[in-house]
Amino acid sequence: MKRFFIIIFALALFTACQSNTKKAESESKAETTQVVELQELELTVTGMTCSGCENTVKNGLKQIDGVVEVQASHKNSKVTIKVEKDKVSREEIAQQIETIGYNVEK
Numbered sequence: 649m650k651r652f653f654i655i656i657f658a659l660a661l662f663t664a665c666q667s668n669t670k671k672a673e674s675e676s677k678a679e680t681t682q683v684v685e686l687q688e689l690e691l692t693v694t695g696m697t698c699s700g701c702e703n704t705v706k707n708g709l710k711q712i713d714g715v716v717e718v719q720a721s722h723k724n725s726k727v728t729i730k731v732e733k734d735k736v737s738r739e740e741i742a743q744q745i746e747t748i749g750y751n752v753e754k
């Protein structure tokens with residue numbers, strides 16, 4: 649009879665352990681799905697004449713929540729932005745560039 653209880657006890661411990669590891673697994677899965685999806689936007693921006701202008705555009709766009717990375721080239725009149733998907737719109741970016749004092753070609 650004593651042996652029977654030991655087996656039950658061992659079984660209970662075993663299942664408890666299993667449910668713990670399962671819980672840990674689902675928690676780590678939830679973390680990986682939280683990784684933000686990025687979207688790349690490219691805009692033709694005129695009015696930038698030097699690297700100072702590029703920095704003005706970069707700093708201005710980084711003020712927007714959701715903007716991850718900005719690349720600006722006055723030579724190519726291009727601004728490439730990486731944003732969190734569905735958080736920042738192209739219009740919002742264009743608006744900010746124009747507020748800073750440059751033109752966005754549409």
Ligand SMILES: [Cu+2]
Pocket residue numbers: 696697698699700701702
């Ligand atoms: Cu400049």
